Amino acid sequence: MNPDNSTDSPRLTRRGFTMLAAAVLAWSPAQAVRAELLFALTHDNATISAHDADTGAILWDFPTPTTPQSGGGNGLAYSGSQLFMATIQEPIIYVIDPTTGDLIDQFNLANPQPTTVLAPIDALGYGHTSFGPTLFALNYTANNIHLLSPENGAVFDSYQLSGFDPVGGIDFNHVTSKLYVTDGAGNVSIVDPETGALEETLAIGGGFRTGLGLVGDRLFLSNQSTNLIEEFDPSSGLTAINSFVTASGPASALAGGPPVPEPATIALAACVTAAATGGRLARRRPVS
Known part of the structure; x- marks a missing residue:
């Protein structure tokens, strides 16, 4: 009898134990x-x-939504769910589905003409500031970084970089919350993403870097004259950790982003629940 009308506690049957063991053994932090x-x-x-x-293998690809600039004047940023592309040839930022290449939206930076001239945009990055999710856009002719809304391209703020000549690539380090910017000599400057204050310079060299991408805390750079993408130590920049080649010519823009978590914990909990009940939900006993 069960006078309080509650359900029985689920018992771990032999079948349930087998399912639980399989779920635990199959799951890994990876x-x-x-x-x-x-x-x-x-x-x-x-x-x-x-x-x-890790390997440089191409998982998928798709055509750009517009013709990129042939000298490397292109920008790319990745939010984890959307890609953003710009080129110095037009005052537009394209919002792209990162798996299909479909065009989702586009921001016209010259209509209406803003007080601060945004274009030409040479590089893009995606991160977070006090404004929330932020799209960073580099105007290399004025040495300006513009903080834009990734929702509609509206300008949050702008500042001018000083102490180096920014050109080529930018991206946001999602571990340290700093903005990384390349210069014409191939060095990387680390700046405060809110103010642009220069905090550190990684003397990497190696010529003009057209692309910079940060995958979490991992620093990747591409070169204007080769089809090589190299990974460097993000703290010193002195060691090339890894490298791989692109499929066709130099990469004029790179984009990384934060790792995307899978709901593995939820899935494991569901497996445990199912296993504990033998794969069935506990039934109520009839009231006597």
């Missing part, structure tokens, strides 16, 4: 994060490719 992605824009074939950041 399942908690999807493969880390690095996006690369190659202007020779007007293509954006999604690379496995």
